[in-house]
Amino acid sequence: MGDAQEPNGKPGEPRLNRRERIYQWFDRRTGIGSLMHEALDEPIPGGARWAYVFGSVLLFLFISQTITGVFLSLYYAPTADHAHTTVAYIVKEVTGGSFLRSLHAYGSSAVVIVLLLHLTQTFLYGAYKGRREVLWISGCALLGLMLAMAFTGYLLPWDQKAYFATTVGTNMASEVPLIGSTLKRLMRGGNEMGTLTLSRFFVAHVFLLPGAILGLIAAHVYLFRKAGAAGPPSEDPIKPRLPTERFYPRQVLMDTAVALLMICVLGLLSHFSPTDLGPQANPADTQYVPRPEWFYLPVFQWLKYFKGSLAVVGIVVIPTLTAILITALPFIDRRLERRPWRRPFAVGIYLAILATLITFGWLSRHEDRLDPAIAKQVAKQTEETEQFMREPFEPEAAASSLSAPVVVVLDPLAAAGKKIYESESCDACHGENGVGTSAAPKLSGATAQRSPEELAKLLRHPTEKMLAGEMKPVDVPEDDLKALVAYIKSLK
């Protein structure tokens, strides 16, 4: 008997079991091992902390929004005459539709909240310092794009609040100096809000913005890994000294735990308190009090203080300056000091901005409650929304279908002709109301050039071609023929 064959190539190499061999085969072809090492073994100076979970949670929420969004688009039609019906169909008829739409809508609010937490944590920990300018800027761009996602997504249901909030939102764009009115028309696809506005917002919400966000997330994560995790505020942002801990397992566990908690909260909210859909947008409604989504309320309130020609200051100048100030933060605050208590000025400004936003948001709600006229109108709008939600789903009558009122014939002679058309079975081949079938051409419109006399003659004595197509000469009294011709002429 000879020696047992070594199953794994050269002798001396450790003996691998089946699972390890499959892994080795796969790893040699894909590099999955080094990829996982790169992804999971990132050193975190000072160890894992709950404070660092927000970035991962945001990524998770973005994936959740993508999945729910793709599913919602299964039943959605982005045109002004169908959008509201299709969303109502999703909410009222499709299995799990209300839940998924709520998950998507609440998810957008969750994104904004976690974005603020992520920004706040990065700011308070001074984690933008030490060669992290580009990383910070990519984060700011992501913040802007996410807010644009919320703005464009808000219009898509095409209900009252979506329509009027977006009317105001796009009107604000016209305050931009020089290019304002062009910008507004570009956003709306015309001077007025309409089906082209909806198309544009849909394309931005579903193709352009997610594409840009995906690219920027990749850049953001890459830049983060390039700079390295910043660690706690006491850590040196360029040359970390604290003992490190790998990203996996503890930080991964913390990130996953918070993400799971997040999705559970969103799921419970969506199940027990699903998002409403209001009545279809009615541009002629002059009573409607539009209010933006909660995270735009501070800006909404803010604009009340800039009257007349000052509006440009409130809408354009100050927000632009604030955006520049935030984006340029790592260039303005160049010290390497990270501990928040040693940076009272920067932290003070940040807290002041935050407090201002919260105050304005609260003021906006407060003023609405104090004004009886507005409070009454808002209550009425809520009632209308609840009423709409109680009504069963009403399918949209397809434009191509023949509904009874459409085929009412006004002229009595033509009406008599319609009866003859049917009793003579002209409709067998020429179709109901002369729309035509595969057996014979349509009569509507095609007979417009011929005079009634000519038509009557053709009906009595069809041409060779007509006879070949199985057209029978019409054999009815003269008066009936007149009626029939009148009917055929009346077909549009």
Add this chain to the structure above:
Amino acid sequence: MEINPSSSHEQADHAKAADQRAAEVAAISRRSFLGALLGFGTVVVGAALSVPLIRFALHPLLTKTTEIGWSDIGKIEEFASLTAPLKKLITVDQRDGWRKIVSEKAIYVLPIKDGVLRVLSPICPHLGCSIPWIEAKQQFICPCHTAIFTLDGTRVSGPAPRPMDDLESKVDNGMLKVRYQYFRQLIPTKEVLA
């Protein structure tokens, strides 16, 4: 008994190392327990969330949205004393997802015979032309290929492979209703087209 100080040191070191190992083992098992718990949680939550997603996507398969409902023909009294087939136009509502398709169709209500009221489809079972009732001849005569049927739809002559097709009808609250359907042509048996 004399205690060797060095050996007691060694013992203490051993104990310390053992403690450390135990602590590490405890930490690792706690960690892997947490990991397993989270893994389990992730799978459960993921599965729970994929259920509404799948049901959402399969909605058209789970519900019959294209089924044709009942169409009104008219009050039952209208048809009590018929002596010849009466052509009536009905509107048929069909659901196409979130759309409603309304179309107008013709049907024949036959005179009541042996207490039974029948509704016929005017579509010729030969090639689908619609058949008129010819009052003068008291027959249904298809204008296309002259298939001929009696007053109650029985085939007399011509190329039709079977009698005219009955439509399902019912009387509901004094209203005669019909379920409009198409049937396969050119075969001797009546077979509903889906």
